[in-house]
Amino acid sequence: MNQNKTIRNVFLTFLAYILFSILFSHFHYLILNIETLEKNEYLKDFPKLSRTSFSFSNIYIIAIKELISTLLVSLLIFISLTLYNNKIHFLTLLDSIIKAKYIFLISILLEIIYLKYVLIDFTLLDLNHFSPLSLINLFDYSSVELWLIYPLQTINLFEICFVFLITYFINKKTNISKKMSFKIVATSYGSALLLWIYTVILFTLNNS
Template identity: 35%
Template sequence: MRNPIILFVVLCIAAILFTTFHQNILDLKALEIQSLSKSISQKQIDKFITSSQSKEYLNYIFVPINIITKVTIIALFLFFGCFLVDLKIKFKQILTFCIKAEFIFLLPVLYEIIYFKFIQTNHTYSDIQNFSSLSVLNAIGYKNVENWFFYPLQTLNLFELIYWLVLACYIGKITETNSKRGLLIVASSYGSALLLWVTVTMFLTLNYS
């Protein structure tokens, strides 16, 4: 499937389905209400439920917006990285593959469903909210980490590593070089941007927490 529009539509549908399964199978709404009941009144909870139900459709709108924004930015950085080392590649090729590679990030959602459904069956809303599949944060435990350090430790995960390697192999193949050269391009372009984003997120979290 080489048409980026069809790929994008399939990815969005899959992401919405996975998110819906995640919410329903783990019964997130009930867990969230249970968590809120410890700090607010029943009247406030009722208002929250009504407000959430009226805005539920927004979740389906934000999914394609988030995906297209993410893959376009990553594709631009990779395209710029290839340009700097004088490797000729079309932006459409990179964008199409970035959309394909984004399917990797459906796996953490599936892993999370399996983990909380069959392994850690006794859990709270906070446990799910702070969970990051196969990440350093999970290995350490979010209760042992300062809030401002959550995001970088969540970013260090197995699926992100697989994503890097897949991008590197593709760039090496399409530019007729090798995976090592592809990994250098991914690290210098996407990696640099990701590092900057993580740093900014840490700074903002630290200042507003």
């Protein structure tokens, strides 16, 4: 009975996160007037073509993307915890990962606020390269090598907070110490993130 209740709670937490992600993405699209930016950019290259509608990402794509990423991160950290002989129920870890992912919704809000009310006169290039509280903001991205853009965007304060939040939730729900929790989360998730960044860099270099 308790397990069924846990499954239901995890499902509801994840469902709420998906709904917020879709809602925030929709606000991001509408408030920043991305459709107009895309149309104007498109017409620069194809001025004789009529304007068409550019819709935001399909809600199914957002849901599937978040589901896959959440399960992969949870599985990776679960395996690492098991290897370190630290017992934790997978549902407990999954719940921690989902709750920690809410930090990324703040990133979307900050991007909307900065581009809409601070930068104001932004272009599609600004939109595609801006990433709140990331290393990319320390550089003039127009002069940054193409293969460096993604890693500079990905290394940001929200990723660091994500690691600390997972650590906090694991420590709160289990008897695993904060130090050990952080060590496992940072090494497992951090290594996977670096591997992913390296893969994207190779892909970018091969296609540039």
